[in-house]
Structure formats: C-alpha cells, structure tokens
Amino acid sequence: MINKILIANRGEIAARVIRTCKKLGIETVAVYSEADQKAPFVSMADESFLLGPPRVQESYLDTEKIMPIAKKSGADAIHPGYGFLSENGSFAEMCEQAGIRFIGPSADVMEKMGSKIAAREAMEKAGVPVVPGTDGAVASSDEAIEIARDIGYPIMLKASAGGGGIGMQVVNTDQELIKAFESNSKRARTFFGDGAMFMEKKLDHARHIEIQLLADSHGNAIHLFERECSIQRRNQKVVEEAPSSFISDETRQRMGETAVKAAKALGYVSAGTIEFLVDEQENFYFLEMNTRIQVEHPVTEEITGLDIVEEQIRIAEGKELSIRQSDVKIDGHAIEVRIYAEDPETFFPSPGHISAFELPDGEHIRNEAAVTDGYDVTPYYDPMIGKLIVKGADRSEAISLLKEALLTYKVEGIKTNIPMLKTVADHEQFKNGNTTTAFVETYYLPMIQTN
Missing domain, CATH: 3.40.50.20 (Rossmann fold)
Incomplete structure (x- = not known):
C-alpha cells in the first residue's frame, strides 16, 4: 500500500x-x-x-x-x-x-520511448505502422537535404529528445531545411541535452489521434479508446476531445488493439499514451509514446467514468487493473480546451497579475485550474493556467456547452487565448468535425489577419 x-x-x-x-x-x-x-x-x-x-x-x-x-x-x-x-x-x-x-513505467522503457528515434524502431519491431522517414539520427544538414529530396517535401524535422513541439518544424525547401536543421538541433541541445534530429514525411490533412493505455505488472493491458488532439498551435495541443468524430468503429478497434499490442511488446506498466497521425483514408501511423499521464486525460475520464490517476496509483502498488477491456464503454462526448496566458493572435506568453478570475459552473462542466484571483502568472513556466472540460450526450451538445462555459470564463489583468477558443468553438469547420492539424493555419489565422 x-x-x-x-x-x-x-x-x-x-x-x-x-x-x-x-x-x-x-x-x-x-x-x-x-x-x-x-x-x-x-x-x-x-x-x-x-x-x-x-x-x-x-x-x-x-x-x-x-x-x-x-x-x-x-x-x-x-x-x-x-x-x-x-x-x-x-x-x-x-x-x-x-x-x-x-x-510510472520502468526507467528502461521510459528511456527507450524518450528517444523518438529509438521509439520509432521499437514500434516497427512491434508491427506498428510508422510514417515514412529516417531510420536513425541525421548527421548534418547536407545529409538531411539528400533524404528530404528522396522522401519528398514537405517534411517534418524533429528533435529525437523532448516534446511540447520544441525542436519540431515543417520544412518545404532545401534552404529552409539548412536553416531549420541547425537552429532546431541547437534548441534541442539547450532544452534536452540532446541535439539529435530525424525526419518524417509530413502528412497533409492529417489528424492527431492518440490511444490511452493502462497496463499492470501482471501482464494485463487495456486501452481507454482515443482522443482527438488535432487543433494545435506551435505544434502544441489546444483543443482535445473524446471520442474522435472522424474515425470509424473498425479503425477505432484496430488502433486500440495495435496500441495494446505495442504496450505488451514493450513490457509497459502504468498509464501511457500512444499517439498516431491518421490520414484522410484512416490509415494510422505511430507518432510517439508518452510514458506518463497526459494533459488531456480528463476527456477520457469523462467518457469512461474512470479515474486515471487512481489507476496509476493502484498499478504502482502492484495491484491488477480494476477493469477489463470488455468493461470499458464510451459514454457521451467530452471536449477539453487549454486556457493559456497568451496573446490570442500571436500566441506569445502574457504573464502578469490576474485581477479577476471566475470559473464557469454547472452540470457536466469540469475545471482544472492552476491559478486564483490575485495570482501572479510568471514567465518561468508553461503559460497554461487552466483547463475547461465539458461533457455532452453527443458532440453537438458538448460543443454547445463549451460555448456557454467559455462565455462565463473570466480572466482579467492578462491576455488569454479564450477569444481564440470561442472562435474555434463557433467555427463551422469545427462543428463539422474538420479538425486536422492544419486547422489553426487554415481557418483561425486567416480570420484574425483580415479583422
């Protein structure tokens, strides 16, 4: 105990x-x-x-x-x-x-999955599809150019270590690649102590869909279905929902089974998430594995009724999972938005003194807040100051509840991304489920640039 x-x-x-x-x-x-x-x-x-x-x-x-x-x-x-x-x-x-x-999981599994290059190799061995790209680290910008021409632009340049979008950049030309390779490698060394870079083909109109896993030390592993996390800025998630409105039941089952298979092949123990890129034909490809709890875990908790932190603790105590795969059902639709202390147009951080702070309240509204009224947001940490989670009987109801909740979410004294979230929630393409990783660039930024 x-x-x-x-x-x-x-x-x-x-x-x-x-x-x-x-x-x-x-x-x-x-x-x-x-x-x-x-x-x-x-x-x-x-x-x-x-x-x-x-x-x-x-x-x-x-x-x-x-x-x-x-x-x-x-x-x-x-x-x-x-x-x-x-x-x-x-x-x-x-x-x-x-x-x-x-x-959390064992140190060896964590180290393996912490390197995106090693993780990619491990997933290939486990039979998980991966995006076309390099098999190992790229030694120089000259080598990167040769590979990029072979794969075909656009490509996604990535740091092997770390996360949060750091060291990651879409590149469209040789000249862009030369500049991006050196700057991103340097940034990765600064943040993670590892400047190794690799490349993958950028999938157009892709979706970022991840599978939540739970695995115990007794050989049991299950998935808790998927989360759609495609709406991002600076390669960092802003809106997450569960389940995805895009994939079919057949794809959902295949993704879940593939993720469980990978977890068992790794000998994974604890809560974890395998992230995939999904193309327009619902083909899915391994992106990365997060060997920890995710920021967006509440939407999974809302549709399954499970407490993922509680399951983590049970697993760490050496207990078996409290449920089996057949016990996990999807109930309704949940959406989470991240509230950032940032300029909603430039996405630059906006630290400062919060002079007023009021959270929306009501049935099926959940708040995870990091601040209070009178709090000083500092520039030292990630600018996320809270998360708003709503649940509806279906996606349409969840969106309606989200819009209502955002209207009463009050933060004064600093800039936040709430205006952006209101715009996204009210956008026809969002309502229609057209939430690819290019949503912000395709729909949101053009709107604010013309206003």
Missing part, C-alpha cells in the same frame, strides 16, 4: 493528483518554487516544502533537492505528473534505489 505521495510537479496537475489522493485517504506532499508559493496546490497538500528559486533547474528539475524532501517527509511514492521529471529514466532509477515507488 502507498500511504504518502510526493508530487514532483506544480500547477493544475499537482492539484489534480492531490484530489485523487484525498479520495483514497493517501497523504500528500507538495514541493514548490519561490514563484509558486501562493499557488493553490501548495495549500491543498498535507505538507509542502520550498525547493528554491523559480528557474526549473533550481527547483522542479533539481533531483538533489527533491529526493531529500521525499525521504524527510516519509513519502513512499512520487507522482511526477507531466513534463519536468515525468519521463526522466534517471529520476525513476533514483527513486527505486531510495526505496520510493515511482508512479
């Missing part, structure tokens, strides 16, 4: 984990930076400890500070949330050596 969990994270995901722990009667420990000392999650926890200055290297990424706090507090498990240390195999090993359970 797990009795006390340290949450090695911040913001809404820290608060989210704390809520489930309270439900289960598990004590919680929060760690926070100087910039987050007034954040809601800090006071929600049973205990809280200051890590250090705002910079992540001196706080949320500093394992030499986190581990002693875990031992001092008597925590017998650590939940890493998403981002930060959540996919750091060395940290998982550190926890194991200290006799503290890491709520």
Whole structure:
C-alpha cells in the first residue's frame, strides 16, 4: 500500500493528483518554487516544502533537492505528473534505489520511448505502422537535404529528445531545411541535452489521434479508446476531445488493439499514451509514446467514468487493473480546451497579475485550474493556467456547452487565448468535425489577419 505521495510537479496537475489522493485517504506532499508559493496546490497538500528559486533547474528539475524532501517527509511514492521529471529514466532509477515507488513505467522503457528515434524502431519491431522517414539520427544538414529530396517535401524535422513541439518544424525547401536543421538541433541541445534530429514525411490533412493505455505488472493491458488532439498551435495541443468524430468503429478497434499490442511488446506498466497521425483514408501511423499521464486525460475520464490517476496509483502498488477491456464503454462526448496566458493572435506568453478570475459552473462542466484571483502568472513556466472540460450526450451538445462555459470564463489583468477558443468553438469547420492539424493555419489565422 502507498500511504504518502510526493508530487514532483506544480500547477493544475499537482492539484489534480492531490484530489485523487484525498479520495483514497493517501497523504500528500507538495514541493514548490519561490514563484509558486501562493499557488493553490501548495495549500491543498498535507505538507509542502520550498525547493528554491523559480528557474526549473533550481527547483522542479533539481533531483538533489527533491529526493531529500521525499525521504524527510516519509513519502513512499512520487507522482511526477507531466513534463519536468515525468519521463526522466534517471529520476525513476533514483527513486527505486531510495526505496520510493515511482508512479510510472520502468526507467528502461521510459528511456527507450524518450528517444523518438529509438521509439520509432521499437514500434516497427512491434508491427506498428510508422510514417515514412529516417531510420536513425541525421548527421548534418547536407545529409538531411539528400533524404528530404528522396522522401519528398514537405517534411517534418524533429528533435529525437523532448516534446511540447520544441525542436519540431515543417520544412518545404532545401534552404529552409539548412536553416531549420541547425537552429532546431541547437534548441534541442539547450532544452534536452540532446541535439539529435530525424525526419518524417509530413502528412497533409492529417489528424492527431492518440490511444490511452493502462497496463499492470501482471501482464494485463487495456486501452481507454482515443482522443482527438488535432487543433494545435506551435505544434502544441489546444483543443482535445473524446471520442474522435472522424474515425470509424473498425479503425477505432484496430488502433486500440495495435496500441495494446505495442504496450505488451514493450513490457509497459502504468498509464501511457500512444499517439498516431491518421490520414484522410484512416490509415494510422505511430507518432510517439508518452510514458506518463497526459494533459488531456480528463476527456477520457469523462467518457469512461474512470479515474486515471487512481489507476496509476493502484498499478504502482502492484495491484491488477480494476477493469477489463470488455468493461470499458464510451459514454457521451467530452471536449477539453487549454486556457493559456497568451496573446490570442500571436500566441506569445502574457504573464502578469490576474485581477479577476471566475470559473464557469454547472452540470457536466469540469475545471482544472492552476491559478486564483490575485495570482501572479510568471514567465518561468508553461503559460497554461487552466483547463475547461465539458461533457455532452453527443458532440453537438458538448460543443454547445463549451460555448456557454467559455462565455462565463473570466480572466482579467492578462491576455488569454479564450477569444481564440470561442472562435474555434463557433467555427463551422469545427462543428463539422474538420479538425486536422492544419486547422489553426487554415481557418483561425486567416480570420484574425483580415479583422
């Protein structure tokens, strides 16, 4: 049994984990930076400890500070949330050596999936289709040009390490590739300590659809159906929904079975997500695997009735999954939008003082907030300040509820992307389900440029 969990994270995901722990009667420990000392999650926890200055290297990424706090507090498990240390195999090993359970997969699986190149190779061995591209790292921009001409432009240049769209860029010409290769490799080295780059053919009119997985240490693995995450800006998701309105029941079943097969081939244990690109003919190709809980997990919880954090904890305790595949059913339709402190036209971050903050309320409306009224949004972290999740009997009802909720979502003192989300929710192409990865560039940006 797990009795006390340290949450090695911040913001809404820290608060989210704390809520489930309270439900289960598990004590919680929060760690926070100087910039987050007034954040809601800090006071929600049973205990809280200051890590250090705002910079992540001196706080949320500093394992030499986190581990002693875990031992001092008597925590017998650590939940890493998403981002930060959540996919750091060395940290998982550190926890194991200290006799503290890491709520996530094993370090070796994490390391393998943390490299997009190694993950691609592993998926090919498991029989999962992959996008046409390079088999390994590309050594130079000259080699990249040769490969790009063979694959055919446009191509997607990607950093092997990391995520969140960092080191990723669409390239259409040789000249663009020369410039992009060096800049993205340098950026990846800065953020992840690894500048290795690879390339894949860019699929036109593709959709970003992912499968949520749960797997225990007893050999059981199931999927919780799919999430459609195609509406993105800067290669980062903004709107997510479940189930997808695009794929057929047959494709849904094949994607789920393929993801489960891959998880079992990896010996995967915990919650995880396999992301796919799906073309217009519903052919799907492996994109990446996230060996952690996802930002968008609430939409899956809403349509399945499951608590994914609770399942993570059960699995970490060595228990079998509480359900079997035949028990998982889709109930209704859920949509999540990410609320960012950013300019809705340029997408640049907009830190500052929140002078007023009010959340929408009502049946089938769920809020995951990282801030409160009077909170100061700093420039040190990702600008997401909350998530709004709605559920309807069907997609049309969910969209109507989303539009109503956005009208009453109040954030004053800083710019947010709420105007953008209102525009998307009201767009005919969104209502019709035409939500490809090019949605923002094709429909949203032209609208604001002409206004």
